[in-house]
Amino acid sequence: EVQLVASGGGLVQPGGSLRLSCAASGFIFSSYEMNWVRQAPGKGLEWLSYIGSGGTPIYYADSVKGRFTISRDNAKNSLYLQMTSLRADDTAVYYCARESNRRENTFDYWGQGTLVTVSS
Amino acid sequence: DIQMTQSPSSLSASVGDRVTITCQASQDIRDYLNWYQQKPGKAPKLLIYDVSNLETGVPSRFSGSGSGTDFTFTISSLQPEDIATYSCQQYANLPLTFGGGTKVEIK
Numbered sequence: 001e002v003q004l005v006a007s008g009g010g011l012v013q014p015g016g017s018l019r020l021s022c023a024a025s026g027f028i029f030s031s032y033e034m035n036w037v038r039q040a041p042g043k044g045l046e047w048l049s050y051i052g053s054g055g056t057p058i059y060y061a062d063s064v065k066g067r068f069t070i071s072r073d074n075a076k077n078s079l080y081l082q083m084t085s086l087r088a089d090d091t092a093v094y095y096c097a098r099e100s101n102r103r104e105n106t107f108d109y110w111g112q113g114t115l116v117t118v119s120s
Numbered sequence: 121d122i123q124m125t126q127s128p129s130s131l132s133a134s135v136g137d138r139v140t141i142t143c144q145a146s147q148d149i150r151d152y153l154n155w156y157q158q159k160p161g162k163a164p165k166l167l168i169y170d171v172s173n174l175e176t177g178v179p180s181r182f183s184g185s186g187s188g189t190d191f192t193f194t195i196s197s198l199q200p201e202d203i204a205t206y207s208c209q210q211y212a213n214l215p216l217t218f219g220g221g222t223k224v225e226i227k
Contacts, residue, residue, distance in 0.1 A: 045164065062215070095164070107209075
């Protein structure tokens with residue numbers, strides 16, 4: 001069974017940093033492209049970042065470019081999102097999402113989400 | 121960036137009703153459109169890919185149509201378990217973008 005378990009969220013002050021993790025199981029992690037998507041309270045989904053199966057290429061949304069860094073460790077079946085210079089509008093539930101091998105840019109499995117709250 | 125405009129933002133319908141949601145792209149996205157279902161407190165779930173193709177296991181009461189800039193998502197006979205928010209997503213260009221979502225409730 002495919003499982004994606006996101007963790008690392010919490011309360012952080014503006015300007016602070018946080019590292020999110022996503023533990024994958026039930027599939028060959030190194031064969032799949034991965035993404036991070038977030039959802040602010042009461043808002044729609046926002047794609048944040050993509051990473052290729054081998055670690056490249058990498059793409060970011062403009063809203064997080066230069067502040068967030070996506071990475072992966074295929075030996076540990078894990079995806080990461082390093083977040084710095086956090087702002088109040090980064091408050092959201094952050095989801096890791098697997099990209100379908102058969103359909104580009106289509107998310108066939110999602111983690112349960114981890115809540116990040118940026119507040120003083 | 122391609123803007124995805126969904127309407128309505130919410131709707132209330134009775135069990136058995138036909139429900140239709142529209143999604144309009146700010147530019148031509150050909151058939152690069154997916155639909156997701158998100159139940160309260162849960163992660164999104166892929167329902168339809170490439171405009172009209174049902175993901176494995178998705179009931180046939182769900183369907184999608186459209187091309188270019190105008191797309192439609194339909195539930196032919198609303199069931200209590202369909203209570204959720206439905207979102208479209210374009211993947212013609214980066215950044216990938218989603219519609220604002222349509223919250224479907226039972227009347």
